[in-house]
Amino acid sequence: MALGKDYAQQHCSIARALEVVGERWTLLIVRDAFYGVRRYKDFLVHLGIPRAVLAARLQSLEQAGVLEKRRYQQAPPRDEYVLTDAGAALWPTLFSLGTWASGHLEGMDVPRSFLHAACGSELGAYGQCPACGDVVTAGDVVLAPRPGLDPNPGNPVSRALLEPHRLLTPLDVDR
Amino acid sequence: MALGKDYAQQHCSIARALEVVGERWTLLIVRDAFYGVRRYKDFLVHLGIPRAVLAARLQSLEQAGVLEKRRYQQAPPRDEYVLTDAGAALWPTLFSLGTWASGHLEGMDVPRSFLHAACGSELGAYGQCPACGDVVTAGDVVLAPRPGLDPNPGNPVSRALLEPHRLLTPLDVDR
DNA sequence: ACCATAGGTTCAATGAACGAACTCATGCGA
């Protein structure tokens, strides 16, 4: 992409990471993938992203090995995009980014919380469970809405996310 | 900035974070601030960023409360940009981003390592010290070059970074 | 035969990034 030309020079792992996930929209797509969004249409309506940009980003994330595109239905042919293991390893980054915003940005009311699936307690700094002491990986995290989240959103993906949902498991969008 | 119009709708802490640090160059500027870069000129030569973009980013990071601009010399007037506490709290994000790239991107040879200043061991997942078990904050991290890093870089900032350097402490660029 | 749906691609208009040149305040050496 475009970041490449300059960033590649940097010879730094952070710069290399940003080459892959640093473009506009990219990390939001990855976030949605953690939330269980898998289909083109669902990314589209949930993010409000232009179609051309979504297609480009899905393709580059697939090439980078973050997402895997796989056919889940033959006729009509339908593909879904699922996080690979490498993609799922982005969870600490995404979690700390969200935690940072919750704690350090003005006027943030935190709309959702991340809970340890095993015990239900809210994850603390560095994604640790304060009760168990475990560092919790994405598959053991439950995303739960909090009061203040719009109870009647306009798109089916947001509606599906009104109920607690385990990360990485597919979201049942069509009720 | 430009991301705002769409991202603001998202009512999600990750989206809010990306509003502040999600633009091109922004996280590399923050990374350099952790490395001890403080002056306009040094950001410029180390990043190879267009001057206008750098000026815009420094200003928006200051407004967001990530960087503090402060006068370190009256005549001629000279300012430096230093991470605030809120800015320094971005360390886990940056660290996990770098860790992710080191572990999951093709053909990454890791050019630098992050060590726990107290004991010298290399930091593990989520920025924990495997020896002490402590979660290490940015101020207790030493950035150390590894073999393979260009031994004779073209700019003084990269030259200064050839020696181990504690994060957040000012970099002595002029030898 | 007609419409709907999922997942795209194409295209003109807009906006952001780029890089070179210019500005301005100051210090310094001759």
Next chain:
DNA sequence: TCGCATGAGTTCGTTCATTGAACCTATGGT
């Protein structure tokens, strides 16, 4: 005092990316 150098920007024309609307294709349903 003149002239040059330095740091920290701003200005501006060109290039590149993003946007949103329209179009396309394959299939299924009625």
